[in-house]
Amino acid sequence: MPAALTGQDLDSAPIQTGNSAQVDFDALVRLEALKGRKRMRGIMSLLSITADVTSILTGFFLASLAYLGTLDNDHASNMVAICIPLFLIFSLNNNAHNTRKVSNLMSGIASATGALVLAAGCLLLIAFFMKIGAEFSRGVFFLGVFFSVLAIITMRTIFRAVFRERLEEGVYAILCIYDGVPMSQTAGPGAIEARAMGLHPDLASAIAVNRLGTLAKGMDRVVIHCVPQARQAWAMALKTLDVRCEIVVPELDEFAALSISQRSGHTSLLLNSGRLAWNHQMMKRGFDLTISLAALPFLLPFFALVGLAIKLDSRGPMFFRQERIGLGNRPFMIWKFRSMRTELCDANGDRSTSRTDDRITRVGRFLRRTSIDELPQILNVITGDMSLVGPRPHALGSRAENALFWDIDQRYWQRHVVKPGLTGLAQIRGFRGATEQKMDLTKRLQSDLEYVSHWSLASDIRILLSTAMVVFHKNAF
Known part of the structure; x- marks a missing residue:
């Protein structure tokens, strides 16, 4: 100045x-230092691109060494010459290198590996249509993609650790x-x-x-x-x-608007987006069934082991069923692994679970801490009562500060315009566990309404991938 x-x-x-x-010249100095964040962001993005490209080069040449026993061949060179430009096109398009993706490790890895898979698919099509089988080693290709994915995961993890302090600031x-x-x-x-x-x-x-x-x-x-x-x-x-x-504009806080739009030349607040369009419902249902039915054969043997542990630990059934609020505010029966003593199970959910809850069994405490007790809800997904991603279903008697959820905020009913889910936006943001204070419900509710308003299949996939980061959570008990 x-x-x-x-x-x-x-x-x-x-x-x-x-x-x-x-x-205030002290403030001027502080603001000038703040502007350095923009430059640092650009440096991080360039380093992220460099790290991913290096990972792909390393992956394919390592595959050549492992499969053909030499680095001195055209197979790996030809593949990376085509794959890297395609990767950059796809990764830049899905913002795989912006700072948010660097900060959110799982999201960044998913975006980068997704771009790599798309690039590899295009490489396969090019090889097929140009009939260059002699110059295209399938072993080097598949090993190269595999090693590249491992390298991207490793490099991204190291990158996140190196810049962690700067990202947190x-x-x-x-x-x-x-x-x-x-x-x-x-x-x-x-x-x-x-x-x-x-x-x-x-x-x-x-x-x-x-x-x-x-x-x-x-x-x-x-x-x-x-x-x-x-x-x-x-x-x-x-x-x-x-x-x-x-x-x-603090006066607008009470409306909890999802977004702002224009109507007839006037500014309007979007308060509710209604149920998903029919084509979105079909996409969401198809995605739910594809993932659930594919996972079920692998889960059934695991269910048997968990059921045996529950039976050996305490008397009572393997599963616990409870009425929850579902789509259109209609009740349904949810499936869970039993984690409490049968005689102390709370059918209405009137009492929130606490960290030192005397109702929980030894096996049940482990199941709840790891969220394994929720896995049987995949049966609810298959039958159509639930979805893989959506607002978590609550029991009818759920309370916060001794007040029913809908008495705290009447917008509560609006979250049920979509099916409840195994996981949701609120969960990956860390809003889970007991609702001890009214604010616990408010934060979850706002996330649920935001999810409904901005639904996309990509958001469901992102939430599912991000759920792995919050399976073990301090509020899971």
Whole structure:
């Protein structure tokens, strides 16, 4: 910022934060350091691309060495010459190298390996149509894909560990300007007071516009927290910037809107998206049946072993069935492995399970901690009562702070426009376990409504893959 631009140079404006004599130069230094996050993000993405390409090169040449006993041949070279450009096309298209995918290990691995599989499939088609079987070793190809996947998983894991501290600090440069409202206690390093920086939204003042633009340069986003009467002026000022801008409107929190849209020239809040379209229902059901029926033969022997352990540990049946709320707010009977003593089982779910619950058996405690007790619900998926992914089904008597869920938030019923699921968006975000406080329900409910609003088959696949990261959770008991 030019030294001449001080608070004394600002013209008066209908809405302003005051003409401070000095600019908070400590905040300027802090913001300049914050802008380095954007550069670091670019470096991370480039390193991620380099690591994945190196993994593919390593995988195919290692396959050549293992299968043909030599690195000096054209098989691996020809394959990587075609496969790597195709991989980059697919991986850049599905954002496999952005910082979110680097931070979320499972999501990043899934995106990168998915791009590799697509590239390998295209390579097979090219080899078939061009009839280049002599130059195409099937052994090197399949081993190369396998070794490349292992290398990508290894490199991504190491990459995540190396940059873990930086990722936890945050990689986005967000400038939060507080104008006439108290600064949040959880405000990040990009939070500043408009008065301290001599800022006010005055489009009639070239100096005011220049100062705002200078502070916003290099930021990923500018967020304004201001009094209601200043919002219109700030909205006009933000439209002059070349970064993404937002204004916080706390009055809208009570509506818990899923998104904002336009209707007849007016701004509207999307509050409920209704049931999935018929073609989406067919896609979701087909996906559920394909995965469930394919997994069932492998699960049945495991079910027998778990059932034997339950029987040896305590008297009673192998399974526990309980009425839960399902699609359209209609009840259904859910299947679970019995984890409690038969005489103490809670049919209505009136009592939430606690960490020291005396009703849980020894085997049951292990089953609940590892989420194995939920596996029989795959039978509910096959019969159509449940889906693999969706809001978790609750018992009719479920409570938080001794209040029924629907008494806490009447939007609760809206989550049942889709079938309940074995896992869901709330679960992979860590919202699981007992609902001891009302906020426990609110967080899950908002995630469930968000899932319904933005459903896609890709989101179901992503949630399923991410579930592996939260099977063992501190709140699972």
